Amino acid sequence: MTRSTPLPRACAASAGVNFALVKYWGKRDAALNLPAVGSISLTLAGPGTRTTVAFDAALDADHFTLDGVAQADAGVVGVLDAVRAAAGVDLRARVESQNTVATAAGLASSASGMAALGLAAWGAAGLPVEAPATQPALVEIVRRGSGSAPRSLLGGLVELRVDDASVHPLAAADAWPLAIVVARVGRGPKKVKSRPGMTHTAETSPYYAPWIEAHPADLAAARAAIAARDLPALGAVMERSTLRMHACMWAADPPLRYLQGRTLDLMDAVEGLRDAGVGAWYTMDAGPHVKVLCAADDAPRIAAALAQVPGLAAVDVCHPGPGARAEVLP
Numbered sequence: 001m002t003r004s005t006p007l008p009r010a011c012a013a014s015a016g017v018n019f020a021l022v023k024y025w026g027k028r029d030a031a032l033n034l035p036a037v038g039s040i041s042l043t044l045a046g047p048g049t050r051t052t053v054a055f056d057a058a059l060d061a062d063h064f065t066l067d068g069v070a071q072a073d074a075g076v077v078g079v080l081d082a083v084r085a086a087a088g089v090d091l092r093a094r095v096e097s098q099n100t101v102a103t104a105a106g107l108a109s110s111a112s113g114m115a116a117l118g119l120a121a122w123g124a125a126g127l128p129v130e131a132p133a134t135q136p137a138l139v140e141i142v143r144r145g146s147g148s149a150p151r152s153l154l155g156g157l158v159e160l161r162v163d164d165a166s167v168h169p170l171a172a173a174d175a176w177p178l179a180i181v182v183a184r185v186g187r188g189p190k191k192v193k194s195r196p197g198m199t200h201t202a203e204t205s206p207y208y209a210p211w212i213e214a215h216p217a218d219l220a221a222a223r224a225a226i227a228a229r230d231l232p233a234l235g236a237v238m239e240r241s242t243l244r245m246h247a248c249m250w251a252a253d254p255p256l257r258y259l260q261g262r263t264l265d266l267m268d269a270v271e272g273l274r275d276a277g278v279g280a281w282y283t284m285d286a287g288p289h290v291k292v293l294c295a296a297d298d299a300p301r302i303a304a305a306l307a308q309v310p311g312l313a314a315v316d317v318c319h320p321g322p323g324a325r326a327e328v329l330p
């Protein structure tokens with residue numbers, strides 16, 4: 001089927017990365033990429049992805065460049081195919097993405113990447129780009145690309161619900177002056193991608209079932225802490241959630257370990273700051289990096305303290321940011 005109305009020439013979308021405070025790990029349905037648990041995250045301003053999509057009758061294949069380098073990426077074509085099916089478009093697309101976050105290193109580049117790509121393709125296909133998180137078909141396309149990506153459609157603190165995988169705002173980016181200090185350990189790509197890592201954990205870890213069982217209580221505690229703007233309570237549940245997730249992976253057979261020695265040094269440093277009365281809490285995803293949640297005012301001194309840990313690649317201060325947004329280009 002071909003669209004009868006002319007397509008907009010191109011659409012550019014930007015999305016910030018999001019970090020989960022209450023983690024998701026495991027799929028309820030692998031084919032639909034539905035998560036086995038809900039999650040609560042914070043979308044950041046700054047690190048993220050900007051993507052332009054243009055459907056073009058002159059192309060006979062999709063073209064994708066990431067930071068100026070041509071890539072063959074089945075995930076990108078999968079998103080484009082899903083948008084084409086939803087919009088009744090049969091044209092190939094030119095896709096240009098720029099990441100301002102280390103790609104595939106456990107720094108959530110797939111979340112911002114899939115959110116920006118899905119929204120840009122949606123807009124380029126002539127579908128509405130306003131309030132993207134309220135459009136279930138778009139949320140689903142983005143989720144199939146990356147399970148954590150729908151959270152980047154919204155700004156600030158966001159919940160992804162387990163029942164229908166819908167996303168909901170818990171607190172806008174400017175509603176609570178928080179910061180995340182990102183301490184990067186090494187620059188290399190992660191050794192096991194999250195999708196196979198989740199499957200392996202679910203199939204072999206005796207702690208997987210308890211992880212799923214204990215999870216709703218962590219979500220409830222985080223929701224309550226956010227509603228009360230209680231940072232120590234939110235920090236405590238955040239640390240609990242990341243350690244439970246990693247414990248579950250460590251118990252897989254063979255074990256799956258993303259955390260490194262320097263990760264533990266950073267965890268020690270964060271606990272040391274807390275012992276000295278500074279409100280700082282860590283979380284780690286499918287990589288060795290440590291993200292530290294704190295009040296915005298405390299971020300500079302926390303960053304300075306973490307920078308003392310030997311062997312880090314970088315320490316950056318990030319702030320909450322808006323959800324994905326798009327602009328149809330003339």
Ligand code: PMV
Pocket residue numbers: 019020022023024025039110111146147148149194195284285286
């Ligand atoms: O978005 P995915 O499918 O790559 O999974 C992300 C998993 C974690 O980052 C480890 C946790 C989370 O909820 O973001």
